[in-house]
Amino acid sequence: MKFDVVYKKRVKIDDLNALVTELSEIVGPDWVSTEEADLVAYSKDYQLITNRWIMENKVPGLPHVIVWPENEEEISRILICANRKKIPVVPYGEGSGVVGAAIPVYGGIMLDMKRMTDIIEVNKQNLTVTVQTGANGKWLERQLEQKGFLIGHVPQSFHTSTVGGWIAHRAAGQFSTKYGKIEDIVLSMRVVLPNGEIIDTKLYPRASNGPQIERLFLSSEGTLGIVTQATMIMWPLPEKQQGVSFAFDAIEDSLKATQLILQKQIYPAVVRIYDKQETERHFYNEPQAKNRLMVIFVCEAPISSLVELEISEIRKTCLECNGTDCGKNPVDHWFETRFNVKETSVYMPKGQIADTIEISCMWDDAVHLYHSVINELKKLDGLLLASGHASHFYPNGVCFYFTFSGIVPEGKSPEEFYNSAWDAAMIATLNSGGSISHHHGIGINRARWMRDEHGPVLDLMKKIKHVIDPNNIMNPGKLYDEPERE
Ligand SMILES: Cc1cc2nc3c(=O)[nH]c(=O)nc-3n(C[C@H](O)[C@H](O)[C@H](O)COP(=O)(O)OP(=O)(O)OC[C@H]3O[C@@H](n4cnc5c(N)ncnc54)[C@H](O)[C@@H]3O)c2cc1C
Structure with a gap:
């Protein structure tokens, strides 16, 4: 097959055959591949601009070899081999990351975790589950449901992501306001x-025993080691789930209502505020939401009366903040469509460039930040759509999730247009006091904003990386590399 490689940094491996032979001795010849179809399949994740490249016969990065280990001992031997030969290793879950973190920009070994999916222990007394990190999210939740439990971590990519990918990106699920982000759910882990x-961090509910080393691996995007096992919190299945929705005239009122609800220590499982544009796209069937914003709440708990109390407090607060009760139908519609992501696939064949950008901020920056990002995106030449919803909520702040789409203006390349949209959103976020990512991570897309995000703390991160990975074999080109901005 003829194709171009976009990132021209692929390392030269002197004796690829010797590497393949050594890897085959470790995992068995059936679990190593240098087939071109496999190399192309592992050349990317789900960063949206890379889908366009594939349609143009371009692959983002090309690995030299794919390997599917079965246990920690094999992973350990692979990393010892890679370290000796100074060959990059990129851990791979299910490739649903959207920021290019799993793209092998320097080539090397793709280490796919899909053979490591065992549930090691379900501990009903501690309410914990210990699982290998190659486990698929939907599969894991289904296994637990059959035993009467849930983790409650349901990202929109639930069907196509792994526990390891969640940890590596500090992911957030649709029910995060009640069950937490993945950093609130993971108690301990095993890392190669x-x-x-091979290290195991100690399992405890809370402790005062020195720096929490396991926190280092949350959000490390495969750059510090390979997380092979995690112990996570689980909960009994809820006895009752109830939804309610409200329409608001102004985003200010809807944000105020949700802030008050969270600060009353009410944690609905799901809260979503859709701005007027997104309400029009998603809730066109709801007459009371016309030209307004739709807000969805879902509460659930093992005690029914708790849910009823939460719903009544939510209703009271929303009505006090000028909301109109729209009942349950919009919530049912949300449940029916919550995994539907056809929008972005519809844009691309029409030549449009689209992407989604999620950020977080404290409550006192929220209103300004939302308007600022939307306004900056709208200023771009070629922009057709800039909209947003608030998707994850805390007593102290909120996550906004923006969508943009546009056509490349004359004189600009698709990549220039794409980067200018990202730059507009990132600058507006930083200037408004926000953090550049809430749950998708840094990958390639956001690396040029790491210095603005962290300042001198980035230098400390680089030092930690150097101590743990002096030969920089783990997912090189990510997090610490500060690419120049145009
Ligand atoms: C349609 C869609 C909806 C999405 N919705 C959400 C959402 O609601 N919430 C959310 O948080 N994200 C969402 N995402 C983003 C993505 O699904 C998550 O980032 C997910 O956590 C990635 O998991 P993965 O197993 O596919 O990881 P991959 O994409 O394979 O890898 C992601 C990163 O993790 C590293 N990695 C993978 N496994 C390991 C391991 N075992 N040890 C160390 N490093 C590892 C890789 O090297 C890479 O850097 C969505 C993506 C899509 C396409």
Whole structure:
């Protein structure tokens, strides 16, 4: 097959055959591939601009070899081999990341975790589940449901992402306001370090025992080691689930209502505020939401009366903030369509460039930040759509999730247009006091904003990376590389 490689940094491996032979000895010849179809399949994740490249016969990065290990010992031997030969290793879950974090920009070994999916223990007394990190999210939740439990981590990519990918990106699910982000859910983990050492962090409910090393691996995007096992919090299945929705005239009122609800220590499982544009796209069947914003709440708990109390407090607060009760139908519609992501696939064949950008901020920056990002996106030449919803909520702040789409203006390349939209959103976010990512991560897309996000703390991160991975074999080109901005 003839194709171009976009990232021209692929390392030269002197003796690829010797590497393949050594890897085959470790995992068995059936679990190593240098087939071109496999190399192309593992050349990307789900960063949207890369889908366009594939349609143009371009692959983002090309690995040299794919390997599917079965256990930690094999991973340890692979990393020892890669370290000796100074060959990049990129961990791979299910490739649903949207920021290019799994793209092998320097080539090397793609280490796919899909053979490591065992549930090691379900501990009903501690309410924990220990699982290998190659486990698929939907599959894991289904296994637990059969035993009467749930983790409650349901990202929109539930069907196509792994526990390891969640940890590597500090992911957030649709029910995060009640069950937490993944960093609130994971208690301990097993990690294979770049030198091949296998470490287990200790399991405890809380402790005061020195820096929490396991936190380092949350959001590390495969750059510090391979997380192979995690112990996570689970809960009994809810006895009751109830939804309610409200329409608002102004985003200010809807944000105020949700802030008050969270600060009353009411944690609905789901809260979503759709701005007017998104309400029009998603809730066109709801007459009371016409030209207004739709807000969805879902409460659930093992005690029914708790749910009823939460719903009544939510109703009271929303009505006090000028909301109109729209009942349950919009919530049912949300449940029916919550995994539907056809929008972005519809744009691309029409030549449009689209993407989604999620950020977070404290409550006192929220209103300004929302308007600022939308206004900056709308200023772009070629922009057709800029909209947003608030998707994750905390007593102290909120996550906004923006969508943009446009056509490339004359004189600009698709990549220039794409980057200018990202730059507009990132600058507006930083200037408004926000954080550049809430749950999708940094990958390639946001690397040029890491210095603005962290300042000198980025230098400390680089030092930690160097201590753990002195040969920089783990997912090089990510997080710490500060690419120049145009
Ligand atoms: C339609 C759609 C909807 C999405 N919705 C959400 C959402 O609601 N919430 C959300 O948080 N994200 C969402 N995402 C983004 C994505 O699904 C998540 O980032 C997910 O956590 C990635 O998991 P994965 O297993 O596919 O990881 P991959 O994409 O395979 O890898 C992601 C990163 O993790 C590293 N990695 C993978 N496994 C390991 C491991 N075991 N040890 C160390 N590093 C590892 C990789 O090297 C890479 O850097 C969505 C994506 C899509 C396409």
